[in-house]
Amino acid sequence: MPVPSPNRPGLPVPSPNRPARLGLWLAGVVLLVEAGWLVAGLPQAALASDLGAVVVAGWAAVACLGAARRHPPSLRRFWWLLAATMVLSGVGRSIWTVQRLIGDTLPHTPLIGAIFTAGIVTGTAALFLPRSAPRTGLGRARTLLDGVIVGLALIPIGWIVVYGDIAEADLAYPLRILGLAYPVLDLMQLTILVAVAGPGRPMWRPLPWIGVSLAVRGMADALYVWLVTQGSYAPGHPIDLCWPLSYLLIGAATRHPPPPDDDGADEATEPPLSARWRVALPYLPVGGAIVAVVLSRRSTGQTPEVIFYGMMALLGALALRQGLAANEILRLVGRLRRLAYRDQLTGLPNRLLFNKRLRQALRRESPVAVLLLDLDGFKQVNDRFGHAAGDTLLTNIAARMRAAVDADATVARLGGDEFAVLLDGDRSTPPELLAERLLVALRPSVGEEEAGVHPSASIGIAEYGPQHASHTDLLRDADIAMYAAKAAGKSAYRTCTSTLRESAVSRAELIAELRRAVDENQLCLEFQPIVDLATGTVGSAEALVRWRHPRLGMLPPARFLPLAEETGLILPIDRWVIHEACRAAAAWRGRAPQATVAVNIAAAHLHRSDLIATVTDATARAGLAPGALTLELTESALIEGSEVVLDRLRQLRELGIRIAIDDFGTGYSSLSYLHRIPATELKIDRSFVTRLGEDDRAYATVEMVTRLAGAFDLAVVAEGVETERQHTAVAAIGCAHGQGYRYGRPGELPDLRGRTGVGSPA
Template identity: 80%
Template sequence: MLPQDVRREAVTPRARHVGVVVAATVFLVEAIWLAAELPQAALASDLGAITVATWAAVACAGAARRHPTPLRRFWTLLALTMGLAAAGRTLWTVERLGSHELPHTFLIGAVFTAGIVTGTAALLCSLSAPRSLVGQARTLLDGVIVGLALIPIGWVVVFRDIATADLIDPLRTFGLLYPMLDLMQLTILVAVAGPRRPVWRPLTLIGASLAVRAGADAFYVSLVAHHSYAPGHPIDLCWPLSYLLIGVAASHPPPPVHDGLDDAAESPLPPWWRVALPYLPVGGAIIAVVLARRPTGQTPHLVFTGMMALLGVLALRQGLAANENLRLVGRLRRLAYTDQLTGLPNRLMFNRRLRRALRDGPPVAVLLLDLDGFKQVNDRFGHATGDALLTAIAGRMRNAVGGDGDIARLGGDEFAVLVDAARPVAPERLAERLLAALQPSPGEEDVGIHPSASIGIAEYGPQHASHTDLLRDADIAMYAAKAAGKCAYRTCTPALRESAVSRAELIADLRRAVDERQLHLDYQPIVDLATGAVRSAEALVRWRHPRLGLLGPAAFLPLAEETGLIVPIDRWVVHEACRAAAAWRERVPEATVAVNIAAAHLRRPDLIATVTSATASAGLAPRALTLELTESALIDGSEAVLERLAQLRELGIRIAIDDFGTGYSSLSYLHRIPATELKIDRSFVARLDTDSRAYATVEMVTRLAGAFDLAVVAEGVETEEQHAAVTAIGCVHGQGYRYGRPGTLSTLHPHPTPA
């Protein structure tokens, strides 16, 4: 035996299917009965409607039990609506059989009206209906506007050719309200379902039910007004059909969670016709009022009352819309001026406040704060951790600043604080408080997710023509704080400003240097320590600046790396060095040339194309070119970088690890990198004759290189003592002023020189 809950789940879908079949069968029997005009057609019509309405109420109650909590109220109200429909039809049948007339009594009207109220409430609790009371009120008013606008239109269509004496009966006048209420409900359904794509299937069936009922009520009222309705009329089929459609809607399975139950999902904007829907019938209502006037010039009471109510509801709807627009404007302002992650004012709001403070006059100061190492947090722990860190830091900064300044998040990991005349606190004191607040708490430093900060301070002065000048100076000071070792603050001074301007001018000049052929290469010889022969040279770039004269690499290559200009400079160096080396090899066939490659260029996938293009265009054998790469660039390299280096080695290009010993030297990365030689950093060579530990380091690196079958080049050899030391240790090659200063390849003497 299966457990009871399992058997219930197995039987329920089948039971629902059987219920739909039985209800449809009842409807078909009623349809055949009325079409064949069999005896007791009126009773068959009433019993069929009662049966289908009762089944629909049971089906909706079952749906309320099956569906998730957000939809239980919807189906419960629909079950109540169908129950009221069944009760109303039962009262109608009993009273009709007793009086043999159409029983339009107050009790029956109240029951049907209650069903309309619960049905409307169900629509406002549907899957895609507005969640706020304001939104629900707006949707309800839209439906009421449509319904009231249809009163004069319906009057003209139904009652225009009816004699005044025949309209004394309230039924003939107020019966028009039933189709009006139906169309009100249909309008509400369109309003709540219109923005969603695709529309939830049960709402489509319920909409079809409302449309059928609205058409039936309108046609019924017209027949009654013209004394042409009799119970058992074919129009009676429309009501059980509307109940059947609702019962079928209740048999559908619950929707998936993502299909409308997720309140966080963004609702699409409604189409234009949805916005205009409640106002479209108003024009027709105005025309109908003119046509509905009697020959005496009077307007029927129902039409007049309906138009007055319509004007009142329109005024209420517009007032609600105006209030909603004001709330929306306020929300948009908050979104426009607030950083959504931290809740702080954003750059736009900060600039507004800064401009206002500058208009009020000094003293005004700006503190610009940038987190140090925040990118590494994102890369290592992910953006979710980075966002949480930014939120926590924003809270600490807010507490540190307090009422002494306006704090804002400008974007990314950059924050700013405004100190104006109303809060005369020393900016330096505020910077110290911020740095103290951002110190890691116990335990935070161990996990490595708490970066430090650098702060730049700029105080308003006569040199600031606008708020952008003040922000620029704060930015200058902030970069000075970073250069000072980070976790510090600096105040912008004329010297810093002048240095920044010079730096900006130098960057602008550097952008033109390659195109205007201002760069050139010198070559420093690399000698064979055993023979003194020069068979290789390192290409060193120089910049003939039109105003500053000849600049060495240290004066401009760091700027080039910061700005990304290092890549085009590297390309030029590789091509020029290959061209010069090809000419040199005509005199010295075994000669090779070494070129430094920046880390940014190493990470680019077009490095191989650049190198192969340079060697091919110069006619240089690939084995005659050595690419020198720093340890830090290699250690930070990805698997793609290592694969790129392997491809270069397969082509014959040699790989040298430059400045070896100054980075993160380890045996593991020597196993992975396809290097051919190590270049011992000059800082070790310079201390060979005075520091035993430096001597031991060079000796150890030389033995390590031998174990890995790597050639060794000792850099920075300047004295005879250093030359003797590296030779005694067993270094294969040497480079430095002891063997020659950088110059053209034509000045290099390839033959052995005396020791």
């Protein structure tokens, strides 16, 4: 089955065809015939051995060229170099055969040595081309040195264990040199292969085949020289099978497909960190080399030249390797410092570096100011357009801030959508002027404003003064000023003052006390009547929470509910209100069986999966019929509701719970969401009702909403009815129910009268 191309998705990469598979089988047959010939000791065994090696090497070269055509460009050089290695092996073996037939039994000539050495060079170069190999010059040099160190460490070990007789053997000088050189180079290649085989990533399947090929060839080279020194080698020896076997293994490696695309991999970076054993790999044989030197010195009383020069080379390679390691450590330390002190998305200094520079500026006792900037509505950008758009926006904002600040200050990203600017030293730009420049720079263009992908920003300014004991105090004041800017309408800046600071302290104390209010039973409910305008009957009431503060007295909802919503305390408060309102309503219905109670719940509760359980538990505990409870939700909270929220509201309606849209007309009123939300009533916002009799447009708005509600079969409650004129107007328009001081102020539920004097103020 065709393999999808990693570099051109959708296009198949041809798998090895039938001729290629046939070639592998034929090469295997050649090797088996050669093995049988050599083991049986048939005539011309040496020639059979040479021809078999040349044939298999030639086939392996062709197979590597075929693999190069099937693989992506990034891996073609790998197979080309392996093909060149096989060609050099075949050429070298052919020249060996010719010279041996002419009369030299073991023709170790410089030409043949140079050809085989060139094959080792091309093979080593190929090992640096897989995707898991190092991608930098430093990484390649380090890996090459690892192989050289392991190979050089083999010299004293091999001299003691295997090659001790080379010096005494009657061998030509090139053979004596190559007798050590070839196994050393083989081990060097094998070490490099192990280092690049894929640390931290799946191993590419051809690499193990090539690793076995190198191991077989290294074993063959070592045994060959040992047999020659013992005088027991003759051409056609069974050891000759190892070289064509190593070629066959390389040819077999070509049958594997290219590796899959490494998504997100950067070809210019280093692969993942290696395992500890890979890091220690080049140093493990060094201990064996030292032991070999000691044993050689003890047995002969002197150190052979080859061991001496080998150890000198080994020490030089080790020194160079340690130099590279030190360089790499310094580079990594620099990179870690950049990672530790820089924001990876924008490239700006991060919170850690900003705080460090702020502390340094404070120690210099120079004028210091901090501007803290927070984006208004950034969460909506992420929710609407996705986090990728949010990241792009943050990068754009960082660039605008850097350009606006120029060299006057330091810009940092503290995290999320929060930025900071540090002004220190003898600055020429006042912080207020810099804040204005930032607001202008961050102002969205026409296209960005229309698309809704560029939020505004609020900036808080704090200048160092005697009230700041540390940099955290200065940042705290900037944060206080920033929230004051948000409260002032956003897209603005504020400077921290003693008044703001005292207000923030009071706010923090109030939040801390609010956390204890529920547990210590400091909350209480008052109920405002909702009147049937046709009969004047009080048929319902809205539960309003109050806080009996032990120090500040009775606090209205506007004083503490915004804090509760900001801190998440609104959830336990809402749960308490629902339970208490249901309990009071159940008692009230004992005297007025048709009475209902309405409860406001926060938008945060709509997104909680336990909302239904909270409501059903409250009604069940109180013994209240679900139809007697109305949940009031603001228009803005409902319009932002997801399908999950709408399903939750539908489940509540199926249970009998009534749903009221509070403050209708002040949000994003649209017919489409009235179709989707399972509401039972609309509450016209007091801002329209209070203008009745004074503003014809307000009258038209209330009349339109009333007709709209009738079309959707929704009940209507006019909120904020305080005067007789307003009462007359809403009654004339046709509103079924009214609520406001005209009919009664909030109080205890038992105190609500059975009827309200419609004709005169209550």
